[in-house]
Amino acid sequence: xxxxxxxxxxxxxxxxxxxxxxxxxxxxxxxxxxxxxxxxxxxxxxxxxxxxxxxxxxxxxxxxxxxxxxxxxxxxxxxxxxxxxxxxxxxxxxxxxxxxxxxxxxxxxxxxxxxxxxxxxxxxxxxxxxxxxxxxxxxxxxxxxxxxxxxxxxxxxxxxxxxxxxxxxxxxxxxxxxxxxxxxxxxxxxxxxxxxxxxxxxxxxxxxxxxxxxxxxxxxxxxxxxxxxxxxxxxxxxxxxxxxxxxxxxxxxxxxxxxxxxxxxxxxxxxxxxxxxxxxxxxxxxxxxxxxxxxxxxxxxxxxxxxxxxxxxxxxxxxxxxxxxxxxxxxxxxxxxxxxxxxxxxxxxxxxxxxxxxxxxxxxxxxxxxxxxxxxxxxxxxxxxxxxxxxxxxxxxxxxxxxxxxxxxxxxxxxxxxxxxxxxxxxxxxxxxxxxxxxxxxxxxxxxxxxxxxxxxxxxxxxxxxxxxxxxxxxxxxxxxxxxxxxxxxxx
Numbered sequence: 001x002x003x004x005x006x007x008x009x010x011x012x013x014x015x016x017x018x019x020x021x022x023x024x025x026x027x028x029x030x031x032x033x034x035x036x037x038x039x040x041x042x043x044x045x046x047x048x049x050x051x052x053x054x055x056x057x058x059x060x061x062x063x064x065x066x067x068x069x070x071x072x073x074x075x076x077x078x079x080x081x082x083x084x085x086x087x088x089x090x091x092x093x094x095x096x097x098x099x100x101x102x103x104x105x106x107x108x109x110x111x112x113x114x115x116x117x118x119x120x121x122x123x124x125x126x127x128x129x130x131x132x133x134x135x136x137x138x139x140x141x142x143x144x145x146x147x148x149x150x151x152x153x154x155x156x157x158x159x160x161x162x163x164x165x166x167x168x169x170x171x172x173x174x175x176x177x178x179x180x181x182x183x184x185x186x187x188x189x190x191x192x193x194x195x196x197x198x199x200x201x202x203x204x205x206x207x208x209x210x211x212x213x214x215x216x217x218x219x220x221x222x223x224x225x226x227x228x229x230x231x232x233x234x235x236x237x238x239x240x241x242x243x244x245x246x247x248x249x250x251x252x253x254x255x256x257x258x259x260x261x262x263x264x265x266x267x268x269x270x271x272x273x274x275x276x277x278x279x280x281x282x283x284x285x286x287x288x289x290x291x292x293x294x295x296x297x298x299x300x301x302x303x304x305x306x307x308x309x310x311x312x313x314x315x316x317x318x319x320x321x322x323x324x325x326x327x328x329x330x331x332x333x334x335x336x337x338x339x340x341x342x343x344x345x346x347x348x349x350x351x352x353x354x355x356x357x358x359x360x361x362x363x364x365x366x367x368x369x370x371x372x373x374x375x376x377x378x379x380x381x382x383x384x385x386x387x388x389x390x391x392x393x394x395x396x397x398x399x400x401x402x403x404x405x406x407x408x409x410x411x412x413x414x415x416x417x418x419x420x421x422x423x424x425x426x427x428x429x430x431x432x433x434x435x436x437x438x439x440x441x442x443x444x445x446x447x448x449x450x451x452x453x454x455x456x457x458x459x460x461x462x463x464x465x466x467x468x469x470x471x472x473x474x475x476x477x478x479x480x481x482x483x484x485x486x487x488x489x490x491x492x
Contacts, residue, residue, distance in 0.1 A: 052097035056216070059204045061097040062189055072200030075099045076188075084183040086116035086175040100189050117175040134178035143178040156180050166195035166208075223303060236303035240331055240489035241416055242322060243298035244278060247271045249368035249420075249479040250360040251464040253450045254457065255442065263459035266450075267367050281324035290324070297322040298482075299331055300404075300416070301489060307379055307408050308346055315339035316404060318390070322487070333491040342386040344404075352380035353405035353420060359466050359477035370479035371420040378408035385469065388423060395433055395447070399423040399478070401469050406484065416484040424468050426475035427454060451476055 051058075055066040056073075063075035081090040081101035089105035107115060109122035109130075118130035133140045137148040145156035160170035160182035167187045174180045187196045190206035197209035203219035211219035213234035218224060224231035231237070248267055256263035277296035298318040317339065322331040345352070355370035363369040373380045382405035390397040406419030431454065433447040448454040453463030465474045 057097075057190070057200060057202075057205055058217075061205060062094065062100050064097055076101050083171065083185055085171060085173045087119060087173065118177055120174065120177075129176065131176065131178055134176075139178075145178055145180070147177050157182075167198055230304035230306070235492070238301050238303045238489050238491065239305035239412075240299050240301045240487050240491075241413070241484040242320070242329065242331055242487045243482050243484045245275050245481075245483045246278070246298065247275070247368045247481040249363070249370045249481050251451060251476050251478065252364075252367070254452055254459045255450055256457075256459040263461075265367070271368070279325065292324055294322045294324045294329065297331060298484075299487075299489075300484060301491065305412055307381075307411055307413060308348070330488040330490060332489075342383050344381050344383040346379055346381045347375045348379045349375050351375075352382035352407075353403060353422065355420065355422065355479055356477070359422075360479070361462065361464060368481055370422075371418045371481045373405045373407045373418050373420060376407060378411040378413060380407040381405060395435065397425065397433060397447075398429055399425050400429070400473070400475070406482070414486045416482075419482040419484065421478070421480040421482065423478045423480075424475055425478065426468060426473050427465055428473075428475075430454065430476065431456070 052061060052064065053066050055064055057064050057067075064073055065075050067074040069077065069080070075097065076092050076099055078090055078092055081092060081103070083090065083101075083103050085103070087107050088103040089107060091102045091105060092099050093102035094100050107117045107119055109119045109127035111126065111128050114128050116129060118127050118134075122130050123135075124130045124132040131140075131143065134143060135147050137146055139146050139149075139154045145154055147156055149155045156178065157172065157180055160172050162170060163184070169185050169187060171183050171185065172180055173183050187194070187198050188200075190198060190201040190209075192207040195208055197206055201209050202215055202217040203209045203211045204217045209219075211221050213222060213225060216225055218234075222234040223236040225234050229237065248271055252265050252267050253270055254263055254265050254267075274296070278294060280295045281290040281293060282295060297320040299316070299320045299322075301315045301317065303315075317333065317337055319334045319337045320331045321334055322329045352373045352375065354372050360370075373382070383403050385401040385403050388399045388402035390399065402421065402423035404419070404421050406416035409415040409417050427448065430448040430451055431446045435442055435445055435447060435449070437443045439445075442449045446456055449456040449458075451457055451464060452459050453465040464476060466477055467473070468475050
């Protein structure tokens with residue numbers, strides 16, 4: 001009875017994490033983590049790599065060479081770059097999808113022919129387009145003003161009135177100084193910080209644009225922007241999988257009296273308590289009675305469920321609110337649980353995660369052997385290593401690195417099978433974690449009291465400590481086997 005009470009404090013996991021699903025082909029190596037296309041603003045592409053010539057004005061592009069001339073987003077030509085000012089040279093600067101109209105060059109004075117421009121500073125003697133009478137202080141026939149008149153009637157305008165539209169530019173054309181005029185041009189090039197969102201631009205390539213669901217570009221605040229069952233209102237449709245079992249395979253949890261004969265392996269008892277909690281409704285109310293919810297629920301929520309592609313994100317939640325009885329249930333997010341992201345790789349062949357035999361001693365099949373998820377007809381996945389914080393019965397635990405892997409049972413999946421969680425905790429961390437004072441037999445003592453090989457553990461003759469991923473830190477590799485089933489999900 002005392003042993004069971006010692007283990008009860010190891011049952012109610014409340015950790016959180018999240019997984020970003022990324023696909024690889026059957027030729028990719030296990031553990032590689034290709035990532036979805038992401039623009040400079042942190043917006044993820046809805047599925048695929050954006051590139052010049054794909055027909056979409058993506059992040060960092062000014063136009064796209066595949067868009068037909070005359071259409072929004074088409075790359076400019078010299079002929080299209082006409083600002084209606086005969087004193088500027090119409091040109092294009094930049095290449096391919098970075099091309100923009102350039103009017104920085106000015107027409108020079110010439111007496112050979114007429115080009116409708118009398119450049120600044122030119123006269124009738126230096127340019128054929130300059131009036132011989134312009135500048136004589138009188139408004140002659142064919143003139144609207146005279147440059148020598150500085151104010152009042154007959155003075156030439158020196159600026160244009162702003163129409164208040166940030167997407168137009170007003171330019172004073174002085175090709176004929178005594179007949180100046182204002183022209184208005186519509187801004188067509190995306191540019192950050194000019195208060196204009198031109199036609200065809202999006203928040204992905206112009207900071208002046210607001211996100212707009214339905215424009216085909218994934219922008220800030222959107223998960224996706226496409227027409228499909230997986231994307232609704234620019235948010236991925238979530239699919240949730242609830243763990244139906246969780247088994248500690250390694251390391252063994254033990255305590256004893258300091259002799260080999262007095263060492264007790266309590267791992268099986270821990271597993272029994274954990275798995276009962278997945279289906280039980282014995283706790284929850286203030287008086288410790290049933291509350292209509294499963295006592296323990298871990299979930300993986302995919303947004304969307306994409307077993308072979310590279311779209312979307314998901315969250316691995318080890319605390320959720322799920323109706324009892326289980327496994328047929330409806331689950332909702334726990335308000336106090338926050339997800340953490342890590343990349344995940346899908347595979348269509350081979351093992352997605354192979355437990356390292358150097359991380360533990362000889363497995364005991366009577367307790368559990370770490371699973372090796374291997375791709376079947378529906379494939380498998382494995383997450384990249386990342387730090388993972390867990391809370392077990394109020395005890396904060398930190399794993400320096402953790403990976404999650406499982407086989408999909410079908411496509412589309414209705415569950416995950418042969419799953420395994422591989423996580424490393426340093427010995428120093430195990431020694432720093434203090435068990436609650438009311439824990440039977442080991443209350444107030446470090447967690448390392450239950451792990452073989454530390455000075456606090458009284459079982460002699462076996463040391464489960466191994467080197468961590470950095471090759472120098474000693475600690476314990478934990479392996480948890482699991483299964484999961486698709487459930488109804490009421491969260492976003």
